[in-house]
Amino acid sequence: xxxxxxxPVDNSDFSNRAVDAALSLGKAFGAKMTGCHVYAASxxxxxxxxxxxxxxxxxxxxxELERQRKIHDSLITMGLKLISExxxxxxxxxxxxxxxxxxxxxxxxxxxxxxxxxxxxxxxxLVVLGALGIxxxxxxxxxxxxxxxxxTRATRSSSASTARRSPSARS
Numbered sequence: 522x523x524x525x526x527x528x529p530v531d532n533s534d535f536s537n538r539a540v541d542a543a544l545s546l547g548k549a550f551g552a553k554m555t556g557c558h559v560y561a562a563s564x565x566x567x568x569x570x571x572x573x574x575x576x577x578x579x580x581x582x583x584x585e586l587e588r589q590r591k592i593h594d595s596l597i598t599m600g601l602k603l604i605s606e607x608x609x610x611x612x613x614x615x616x617x618x619x620x621x622x623x624x625x626x627x628x629x630x631x632x633x634x635x636x637x638x639x640x641x642x643x644x645x646x647l648v649v650l651g652a653l654g655i656x657x658x659x660x661x662x663x664x665x666x667x668x669x670x671x672x673t674r675a676t677r678s679s680s681a682s683t684a685r686r687s688p689s690a691r692s
Contacts, residue, residue, distance in 0.1 A: 523550040527645040529557050529636055529666075530608045535651030540612050543649040547621050555645065556612040557626040559635045560601035562594070569593050602627065633669035640670070 528543045530536050540556075547554050573586065580589055605627040616623035628635045632654075640648055650671065653664040 523547070523552045523646040525555065525643070525645045525647075526552045527555045527557065527640060527643075527648045528612065529559070529648075529650050529670075530612055531558060531651075531655045532608045532611070533651060533653065533655040535653045535664075536655070537651075539649045539651040540615065543647075544615055544619055544621070546647065546649070547616070548619050551621075552646070553622045553624065554612070554616050555624045555626060555643075556609045557628075557636065557639060558605040558608045559628055559630060559632045560605050561631065562598045562601050562629045565597040565601075566590075566594055569597075598629070601629070632666045636666065636670050 523546055526543050526547050528539055530540060543554065546552065569590065573581070576586075576589070580586060606625075609625040609627065613623045613625060626639060628639065648670075650667055651664075652667050653661055654666055656664070
């Protein structure tokens with residue numbers, strides 16, 4: 522039934538439960554597992570540019586400022602990739618213990634947009650996504666990434682809606 526299962530991970534409790542559920546299904550069906558983590562290095566780049574005016578004067582000369590930007594971008598990207606690798610490593614070890622094939626994926630960008638693009642680019646049979654992630658807002662029932670990645674279709678039967686209307690409204 523399920524041959525390819527995709528799991529976005531962020532090491533939150535909900536993400537870890539999604540990994541648990543995906544592994545159970547993967548083991549039952551012998552599925553290939555794909556774990557994905559999206560990091561947002563470009564967000565840090567934007568914030569650094571917003572703070573540039575606060576740098577000491579010797580760093581505000583354009584050549585030096587460009588050098589500082591490159592150093593900042595390199596450090597942020599390297600750090601975020603290391604974090605992504607650590608998140609994916611946990612799932613990789615669990616897949617190995619269950620003798621399941623595992624493919625790690627990581628990318629830079631807006632979380633929901635990159636996940637949608639990645640999911641759409643392959644033919645996964647199932648996506649298992651935690652309802653809330655690491656940036657959860659207190660008392661939320663569903664996170665913004667989950668809400669944007671999982672399309673919800675709500676329909677209402679025309680006969681049921683007609684039956685609920687008053688007789689004068691039907692005419």
